[in-house]
Every structure is written in C-alpha cells, then in structure tokens.
Amino acid sequence: MSHTSATPLAPTAQVPVVPLLQLGTWVVFFGLLAMLAIFFVSSDQGAVSLLAGNGVHEWVHDARHLLGFPCH
C-alpha cells in the first residue's frame, strides 16, 4: 500500500519522530497535572478527601456519574 502511495515521499524523508527522552519530561509534567484534574472530578470528597466539605463532589456530581466513575 505504502509503496504505491501517490504522495511524493522520498524514501529517506519518513515522518519525523519525537525523541522519547524529550517527550518523557512532558509526560511527567502533564501526567501529574492530568491526574490532579481527573482526581478532583472523579474522586475528591468521595472515597478520599483532599478538600473539606462536599462542594467539589456536589458541583461535578453529574459528570462523575455519567463518565462512569464510582460516586456514592
């Protein structure tokens, strides 16, 4: 399939790749941020509480149920 491709790709000019070492830093950095966001929507003030009260739980209550996270 690829060898009959009509795109004018020189055999030496493949799709460039992203260096994995460089990517690793971003994965750690954004991975932590994403986990924090997911934690607050999915679990805070449910099984575990970082913030006191029930404001976060009540506010994202419907998203927690409809996105399939264990709620109550």
Add this chain to the structure above:
Amino acid sequence: MSTLPGENSVLSPRSFLLRGLAAGLVAGLIAFLVAFAFGEPYVDDAIALEEAAAAQMTPAEVAAEEAAAAAEDDSGMVEISRDDQRSWGLLTGTVAIGTALGGLAALAAAAVVGRLGLSARGSTALVALLGFVAVGLVPFAKYPATPPAVGSGDTIGGRTASYFALLLVSVLAVIAAVVVAQRLRDRMDGWSAAGLVAGGYLVVIGVAMWLLPSVNELGDFPADTLWYFRRSSLLVLAAMWATIGVVLVAAIGRLTDRATADAQRRELAASL
C-alpha cells in the same frame, strides 16, 4: 545531522500537547452536549427514585440518618441546585476530563507517530481507539457507571480502589501491548503482531477482572432505568473519545505533514 537555531523540527512534545488540549476541550464540550441530552433524563429519574425511597423511610431510619448527619462535620457543606449540577457542574466535569484525556492522548500519539509503521494519522487514530477501549470500555465492563441511588456510601472506598486498579492495569497493559507489537513487527506482519498482542491484552484484563472483587449494590433499582443510564453513559464516553480522535487526527496529521515537508526541504538543501 544538527539543525540550525530556529530550525528545530516542528514535531516537539509541546506542539502535540497543545493540539491535544484543544482536541480535549472540544471533546469535553461535545461530551457535555451528549450527556445533557441523553444522560440527564435518567439521572433525574434516578434522583426521583432516591427521593421516593427516602420519603418511605420508617421514623427509626430517619432518626438514624439524622443522627449520622449531625455527627458529621458540616463545615464546608454546600447545597448545589439540580439546575446547576446538570448544566454548569456537568460541563465543568466533562471539560476537565476531556482536556486531561486529550492532552494525554496527544502525548501518547507523540510517542508512537513514526514508530509503528503506520501513517501519522493512522497512529493517532489508533491511540484514540485504544484510549476508548482501555480507559473507557474495559473499566466499564466490570464496574459500569451507576446512577444516583445505586451504591452504598459505605463501600465507596473499595469500589473506587477496584475501579482505578482495573484502569491502571488496563492502561499499563495496552502500553505494553503496543511496545511488544512494535518489537514483533521484525518477525511477522503487522496484523499478526496486532492480533497476538490483542489476545495478550485480553488475557491480562481477564485475569485482572477475575481477581478484582465484584460489586452488586443494585437492590430493587428498576432495570430499564439502569440500562438507559448505562447506555447513555457509554455514549458519553464514546462521544468524548471519538471527538478526541477526529480532532487529533486532523491536527496531528497537518502538523506531521509540515514536519515531513520541512525535513524534505532540509534534505534537498543539504544535497545542493
């Protein structure tokens, strides 16, 4: 071969992440629309059932519940109206999760583009598809979404732990499957490698599901409402991942087209 300053490849992790965040934002909005239109009616039904059950409690049960509520520290307790929960609250949740998943999917795409023997668009579409299966479908298969009124507050700790344990196993297993498939491509054709690792993934998931505890707290919740709720919940997850996939394939496709053209130009310039 070194590149000149300012001549770095446009294929940086940052350029992937920004596109992922944008795709995730759109996916969060679409997921909100789907959830609001198709999911909220059943959330309302479930809450109505919950309130009907509360109205039928015996005086002793009411007293026990009030005593438990009084014993709790109620600082920071707020009441949020159903109108806010089903609109702005729901939107906050879907956009936050959409953006987080979009960014993670884009970084996963950055890791596989150019490495799987697929086009950049094909690799990105594969990431979105595997994301839907590993993050959405597999945890749902054992711990499906439950409407309000289903599930005891006493077991939320265990259920949350089990859910995230299965999610973690699923994500690690799918990453391992892609890495192994990539290694196997030297020895066999792509479809055989894909079939082999898909089988391996299913075995790992099967064992994890077998080991993890089952949950059954349905009581006498009506089966039809439960099914409609779960169907709409699955639709929300599908809409979110489909949007991430479609937007990300377009954005990363254009990005890699540009990077490929740059590389070709540079190669041509070097040959002169």
